[in-house]
Amino acid sequence: MNRKIIIYYLILIVLFFISIYQIVVFQFTKLGIWAFLSEIWAILTLILFVWSKKDFTGKSWFTIKKKEKIYSFEENNSFNEEDYISALPELNIKEKQAYISLTKLCCSAEIQGKIIPFLEKLKDFSSDKEDYMSTLNYVTEFLDIHNIFFIMPLDLNQDVETLEWRITTSLQNNFQDSVELPSISNYQKKTVSFDNVFEDYDTPLLQAGYQMGFIDTESDEYIIVIHKVSDKEKIEKLIDIIGYNYFDTQTDRRLLKPRYPFIIKYKFNSIKFIFSLVILILCPAFTFVVYTGFLKEGLSFIVIFIAIINFLFYYLSIYFIYDTLRLYIGNRSKTNA
Structure with missing residues (x-):
């Protein structure tokens, strides 16, 4: 019980x-x-x-x-979930193409080969009010399960070490590059929602031609994407197409603060x-x-x-x-x- x-x-x-x-x-x-x-x-x-x-x-x-017949995820999770998802409507072409274009801008050719076939069959989860709640949540779960560091959710109480790990791995896997980030010893007792944490980690990225982009889901988590500074306008437009606002550490710092800290x-x-x-x-x-x-x-x-x-x-x-x-x-x- x-x-x-x-x-x-x-x-x-x-x-x-x-x-x-x-x-x-x-x-x-x-x-x-x-x-x-x-x-x-x-x-x-x-x-x-x-x-x-x-x-x-x-x-x-x-x-x-x-x-x-009713679906029972407990009895046969893989079979029933597959049936449930297959019954959902197809995601509209414009949104689907936006996800694919984001992948091409933010991921290596090898990782694109893992994600794009999944995205080409992507369903519309906007009517799902019990499990995934949104198409974006379904995509991020797929990426987490397959250890793909592309669209990455972070809880507002997530430790800074996890942020560093995600940034470092995303750079290595997607851009075959590395950037010297701030020492984690300075953030031992802090979470990602503390003042200036994102700014501190974004500064060396900007100097190297990369940056953190944020997908604003108006929830109790941050969703980040590592991309090239030169692709910012393209990324912003694509995120708008999939139904969300884009922000970064330069545009509006207020959005980096948790708006609902005890949700x-x-x-x-x-x-x-x-x-x-x-x-x-x-x-x-x-x-x-x-x-x-x-x-x-x-x-x-x-x-x-x-x-x-x-x-x-x-x-x-x-x-x-x-x-x-x-x-x-x-x-x-x-x-x-």
């Missing part, structure tokens, strides 16, 4: 016992709407929590067997969104419960416990609503582009 499922059941048990407590002490008198909600807040939350089990754990309470990769899901919205709406009622309990019982265990739960629900509901909408709008804009 993974950690997410364990946390779900622990919260479920806590809500269950609080609900029992509320049922036992419930007073059958004429109550206003806010007073009524404050009396049964845990019961409502428990119902929503039980209803949303699949969204939190990935499993329903009851498994319903369907007659029609949880949260796919848009209507049930999760509604659940968070309902919790946010009920938060004033939760606060009323804490206040009423404090007046009656003082700082008892149950009052402190409910106060902590209330604060967590309030904070997380706001965060998830914001992050869900941001990612959803971002994905919609990329799809429309």
